[in-house]
Amino acid sequence: MAGHSKWANIQHRKGRQDAKRGKIWTKIIREIQVAARAGGPDPDANPSLRLAWDKATAANMPKDNIMRAIQRGAGGADGENYEKIRYEGYGPAGAAVIVECMTDNRTRTVSDVRHAFTKHGGNLGQDGSVAFMFKHCGQFLFAPGSDESQIMDIGLEAGADDVITDEEGLIEVTCEPSDYMAVKKAFLDAGLTPEVDAIIMKPLNETVLEGDDAVKMQKILDQLESLDDVQEVHTTAVFDEAE
Numbered sequence: 001m002a003g004h005s006k007w008a009n010i011q012h013r014k015g016r017q018d019a020k021r022g023k024i025w026t027k028i029i030r031e032i033q034v035a036a037r038a039g040g041p042d043p044d045a046n047p048s049l050r051l052a053w054d055k056a057t058a059a060n061m062p063k064d065n066i067m068r069a070i071q072r073g074a075g076g077a078d079g080e081n082y083e084k085i086r087y088e089g090y091g092p093a094g095a096a097v098i099v100e101c102m103t104d105n106r107t108r109t110v111s112d113v114r115h116a117f118t119k120h121g122g123n124l125g126q127d128g129s130v131a132f133m134f135k136h137c138g139q140f141l142f143a144p145g146s147d148e149s150q151i152m153d154i155g156l157e158a159g160a161d162d163v164i165t166d167e168e169g170l171i172e173v174t175c176e177p178s179d180y181m182a183v184k185k186a187f188l189d190a191g192l193t194p195e196v197d198a199i200i201m202k203p204l205n206e207t208v209l210e211g212d213d214a215v216k217m218q219k220i221l222d223q224l225e226s227l228d229d230v231q232e233v234h235t236t237a238v239f240d241e242a243e
Helices: 006-018 021-039 047-058 063-075 106-119 148-158 177-189 211-226
Strands: 083-090 096-103 134-142 162-165 171-175 196-203 207-209 230-235 237-239
Touching: 021 047, 021 063, 021 096, 021 230, 047 063, 047 177, 083 106, 096 106, 096 211, 106 211, 134 177, 148 162, 148 171, 148 177, 171 177, 177 196, 196 230, 207 211, 211 230, 211 237
Parallel strands: 207 237
Antiparallel strands: 083 096, 096 230, 134 171, 134 196, 162 171
8 A cells, every 4th residue: 555645635535525615515405404304403412413514614604504404404394305325336446435325316316326336437236235344433534743642632531432643644533423523522622623524434444546447436436426416425445646
């Protein structure tokens, strides 16, 4: 795995996501509506809604937009027909991909997801075909140069499972999904702001791609993330160089 930079991959991915800000708002609004409908309009009593609210805030969504989405979801007028679906597949060189969707039309969604894979040399797999390659967890990433000792002390005390620093100095903190909000609050209360924080499907091993495989894989990821029904994309792929 020499030659690839996890930090460069993270910055590259963030840059691509920032360029799709408008579409990100649309996805978050849908997530807020579904969370409010399922668990009620109070984010303090609804962890899924709190997580969606935090995503909206991080994406610079105005509070009025957030509140309207909550009201629509809690009122049942919108979002009531949406369901969560997960698809699994493979890209070039066997890189595994998990696609989390929220849809009101399964037929449309699976067709769009399958097309994104097959168009660029991947294939859609069966349920369970790659899920075992990932761990569901909360993740916090801090930039190289951050105070490792402070992050470790605060994270572990708040309930984190592990703190790892790689050769570049990137600090990764992981926790159980149920402990995510408590760990996040502890970091923010201490004035520590992670570069990335989310509940994710973390790959247990990475698939390093370069050259044509990397180009094809990036096209698969971009096309998946551009779909309205796709909320999150997780992959074992990392790129030897940011394409």
